[in-house]
Amino acid sequence: MYKVILVDDEDIEREGMAAIIPWESLGLTLVDMAWNGFEGLEKIKEKEPDIVITDIKMPVMDGIQLIRRVREEYPHIMFIVLSGYGEYEYTSRAMELGIRHYILKPCDEIRIAEVLSKVKQELAGRQEQKKTEQEYRNVYRLMLPHVKERILENLIEQEKLAKTDEVLLEKFLENVPKSFLIVTTRSQKNFDQLDGFVLINILEELAGNQNVYLSAARGNEIICLFPATERERLPGLLKKAHMEYRKYKKTILCSAISRDGGINGTALLYGQTQELLRLNDIPQQQEILTYDMRPDADGSSWMIVDYTQIRSAQAYDTLLFEIYAAYVKMGLRGFSGEQMYKVFQAALEFLFGKNCGIRCEMHLTEADPWLLLENVVESCAGHMHLAFSKGKEEERMRQLLYAVYKNIKNPELSAQYLAREVLYVNEDYFGRLFSRYTNEKYSAYLLRIRISLAERLIVFNPELKVAELAEQTGYPVDGQYFSKVFKKRTGMTPSEYRRTIMEKSDFYSNGI
Incomplete structure (x- = not known):
């Protein structure tokens, strides 16, 4: 009453x-x-x-x-x-x-x-x-983790969000900093529903529920979206989380922390953690993995595999350049053929799904690392619909492009050398075929990719000497001619370009 x-x-x-x-x-x-x-x-x-x-x-x-x-x-x-x-x-x-x-x-x-x-x-x-609203709140509270998980998975896979999810994401992230980072925690075995719930709860308790914006469990990984402002305390926090989780389940965890980025770059941030986790045994296993490399303009060129550039490639030769750049970066790090194989295998799975991988066996690529590069390029080109059609001239053009990169370190890599000594074709035919496909003269193309590669390598490792850059890009090792060509192309000498990268690193590390 x-x-x-x-x-x-x-x-x-x-x-x-x-x-x-x-x-x-x-x-x-x-x-x-x-x-x-x-x-x-x-x-x-x-x-x-x-x-x-x-x-x-x-x-x-x-x-x-x-x-x-x-x-x-x-x-x-x-x-x-x-x-x-x-x-x-x-x-x-x-x-x-x-x-x-x-x-x-x-x-x-x-x-x-x-x-x-x-x-x-x-x-x-x-x-x-009031009763209906309470029931709705109860359902919402129960469904919220699943909704956040679905939204984060869609962001990682770069799938378009449903309108309702767009509204919810905006609600979740209103009145918060707009710079984020991804933390991926990997276990030796898959997380079941309870395992994932326990680990996410531990992270929320240690970091504060308000700081774990989104979370998802995928196989043997727990993925969380944090504000970039939490970066400094995350390594210590994650170590505590690992220790607390071990009290619940005796297993080894490894967490990787991405660089900072916007919500639309969630897939790239996740890709960074994947790369760190893949490279964790090179040279030794660590519990907490972070990028300690200089940032570039779009936050991706310092990665070994630049997923953003690969995804945006519109032509076969552009795709080949990106894969080759990753190949050279791994060579500079001293990766073995097996290590290269593992990195590219994981990259293909990340880009195109778990069933997409390298078609040739690892032992074959150990004997011939170039076979690995060709296989990765062809696999990517097939999935991205950039592969050459089956025709005599198309196959000749594909061979021509591979020949350029296979011999790019050769200072004598002229059109005449490629035509006569490598491809055994008429030099005039070589020039016409190349220009028809690329809309660019061979000499201009070679200059462009050599200097572009040099720029990527400076960003990747600003400590590289000019002589090393010259050697990697097909110029005399004394570096003088390389420096002259580099400045003519970019407006800066390699040393000046390196300095801008170092200054940018200080800019970011000081939090400006």
Whole structure:
């Protein structure tokens, strides 16, 4: 039953209503009465009724003052106002306070019962709405981790979000810093549902629930989206998380922390953690992995495999350049053929799915690392619809491009040398075929890719000497001619270009 308090300074009116209204049959209980607003307020605080019937004009504290005071502390209490003729000013002020139920004095039993029935229906409606909202909140609370997991997985896979997910993502990330990082924690075995729940709970407890924006469990990985502002404390926090998780399950965990980026670059950030995890055994295993390399303009060129550039490649020769650049970076790091194989294998799986991998066996690529590069390029080209069509000239052009990169370190790599000594074709035919495919003369093309490769390698490792850069890009090892060509192409010497990279590194590391 709903509780009612009656406030009226006229004893006859108050006692009369208490006696004549069939409270019980209306599903109501009159719990108390008061003769003015002040007394009524005290009894309302004591009894906390659902409904208050109050006269509007009373001594000490009138009905308007009572309504205002009660609304401050008990906004859910509903009021029925008793008013007499000529009290329009009071009535209008009550209406301004949102009061919608009035009874004109002297009171009529039937009218009072009608109004009370309406108020009771409104209270029942409120309760039903409150119950529905609570049920919705409970469902939302239970579904929220699954929703966040789906959104994060879509961002990682670069799939278009549904409209509802776009709205939810905007809601999740409103009023927060717009720079993020990805942490991927990998276990030796797959996480089951309980394992994932436990580890995410540990991370949320240590980092603060508000700092784990999104999370997802995928196989043997837990992926979390953090604000970039948490970078400094994350390594220590993750070590604690690993230690706490080991109390629950005896297993070794490894966590990789990406660089910073925007929400639209989530796939790239995830790719960075994958690369760190893949390289974890080169040269030794570590528990927490981070990039300690200089940033470049788009945050990806210092990676061994530049996923962004590969995905955006629009032509076969562009794709070949990106794969070759990764190949050279791994060579500079001293990777074995087996290590290169593992990196490229994981890269193909990340780019195109778990069933997409290198077609030739590892032992074959150990004997001939160039076979590995060709296999990776052809696999990527096939998935990206950039492969050459099957024709004599197309196959000749494919061989020509591979010949360029296979011999790019040769300072004598002229069109004449390639045509006569490598491909055994007429030099004029070579030039026409090359220009028709690339819309560029061979000499201009070779200069462009050599200098572009040099730029990538400087960003990848600013400590490389000019002589090493010259050797990797097919110029005499004294570096003088290379420096001259580099400056003519870029407007800077290699040393000046390196300095800009180092300055940018200081800019980022100082948090500016």
